[in-house]
Amino acid sequence: MSSPDSQDRVSEIQIYLVDLSQDEPYLGALREGEAVNEAGYFVRKGNRTVYPRKNRSLVVKIVTRDGVTGWGETYGLVAPLATAAIISDLLTGFVVGRDPNEVEAIHDDLYDLMRVRGYTGGFYLDALAAIDIALWDVVGKIQNLPLYEILGSPRRSLIPAYVSGLPRPTLAGRLELAREWQSLGFNAFKFALPVADEGALAELSALRLTLGDDARIAVDLHWSLTEDAAVQLAADLQPFDPWFLEAPVPTEEIGTLRRVVQRTAACIAVGEEWRTHFDARLRLERLACHIVQPEMGHTGITQFLRIARLAETYRISVIPHATIGSGIFLAASLHAGAVLTEVESHEFQHSIFGAFRHFTGDALRCEAGAYSLPDGPGLGVEPSDAMLARMTRMLP
Numbered sequence: 022m023s024s025p026d027s028q029d030r031v032s033e034i035q036i037y038l039v040d041l042s043q044d045e046p047y048l049g050a051l052r053e054g055e056a057v058n059e060a061g062y063f064v065r066k067g068n069r070t071v072y073p074r075k076n077r078s079l080v081v082k083i084v085t086r087d088g089v090t091g092w093g094e095t096y097g098l099v100a101p102l103a104t105a106a107i108i109s110d111l112l113t114g115f116v117v118g119r120d121p122n123e124v125e126a127i128h129d130d131l132y133d134l135m136r137v138r139g140y141t142g143g144f145y146l147d148a149l150a151a152i153d154i155a156l157w158d159v160v161g162k163i164q165n166l167p168l169y170e171i172l173g174s175p176r177r178s179l180i181p182a183y184v185s186g187l188p189r190p191t192l193a194g195r196l197e198l199a200r201e202w203q204s205l206g207f208n209a210f211k212f213a214l215p216v217a218d219e220g221a222l223a224e225l226s227a228l229r230l231t232l233g234d235d236a237r238i239a240v241d242l243h244w245s246l247t248e249d250a251a252v253q254l255a256a257d258l259q260p261f262d263p264w265f266l267e268a269p270v271p272t273e274e275i276g277t278l279r280r281v282v283q284r285t286a287a288c289i290a291v292g293e294e295w296r297t298h299f300d301a302r303l304r305l306e307r308l309a310c311h312i313v314q315p316e317m318g319h320t321g322i323t324q325f326l327r328i329a330r331l332a333e334t335y336r337i338s339v340i341p342h343a344t345i346g347s348g349i350f351l352a353a354s355l356h357a358g359a360v361l362t363e364v365e366s367h368e369f370q371h372s373i374f375g376a377f378r379h380f381t382g383d384a385l386r387c388e389a390g391a392y393s394l395p396d397g398p399g400l401g402v403e404p405s406d407a408m409l410a411r412m413t414r415m416l417p
């Protein structure tokens with residue numbers, strides 16, 4: 022066994038903003054009454070949520086004294102300077118000099134730093150997620166093994182994927198897009214209520230007719246309903262066999278969520294906004310959902326696995342969420358998903374996956390309805406030249 026002094030140590034954390042801008046904003050073209058403000062943001066009327074006109078992501082690079090490089094990523098969509106400042110001003114000083122193999126201890130130590138001030142979520146935990154993913158990447162590279170070999174016992178080499186979002190301005194266009202994906206071997210889909218202009222019932226019934234009885238079709242309700250409205254909508258949708266209803270009521274209303282679960286026959290999915298297993302426990306111990314959807318960009322690998330393992334103890338399904346990113350946290354999500362007991366499906370952001378592949382090369386593949394696992398050491402993905410050209414260094 023090597024002495025502590027021979028262990029490699031973190032020497033530097035670099036922070037980058039990645040420009041992921043595309044022709045159209047996320048969820049498709051702006052609807053009537055939606056306008057981009059001077060800061061480059063707009064609000065979707067359907068869910069009162071702010072989005073940037075130009076997608077972007079926050080990436081960190083951790084370098085060790087021995088020259089091992091690890092990549093991590095978190096949300097950079099909104100106010101990315103806030104997360105960058107947390108990493109640069111606060112966290113870097115407590116990570117540099119640590120042994121990267123202590124990744125879980127580092128995560129918990131950083132979490133403890135701000136607990137008494139109430140920073141148990143939000144931008145603070147996003148910053149921790151980016152560091153956590155980068156440290157795990159370093160650990161994998163030190164061991165020269167893909168992360169799915171290190172995080173647990175790999176149970177699968179393919180992870181089923183569902184096509185998320187149908188960003189076309191008309192229902193006819195959305196049906197056509199769904200059919201195109203079905204012809205490519207995908208038979209699970211999710212549409213979002215804020216851009217289902219004719220309403221969830223019209224959207225689901227039309228998709229069901231188009232895609233057939235075997236297709237799985239989920240509905241993302243974006244936390245927009247009251248308890249009674251959610252119960253009514255679930256009853257209205259039932260004849261068209263929705264796969265799951267996502268985020269029916271505001272995230273703060275855990276009691277309401279539980280009552281929706283109790284009052285409907287529908288399968289309820291939540292969790293993309295959670296950061297930690299503490300967030301998960303509040304819902305899981307109340308049996309307030311049927312599916313949890315951890316989002317790697319918010320949780321990092323350490324918390325993603327804690328959330329998923331907690332869900333497993335309640336026999337609650339895990340269907341990982343996948344948001345807008347450069348492909349780094351998507352790769353982390355696939356590695357973590359590979360070691361869970363069961364992963365029914367994983368979100369596939371097809372509208373930005375072209376950019377993932379552009380940025381990370383062929384290491385990330387999602388074909389014929391399933392992701393394959395990146396198999397290089399660590400995350401198995403590295404920024405391509407195209408991604409490096411779109412990365413801007415932030416803060417010292």
Ligand code: MG
Nearest residue numbers: 241267268293
């Ligand atoms: Mg969602």
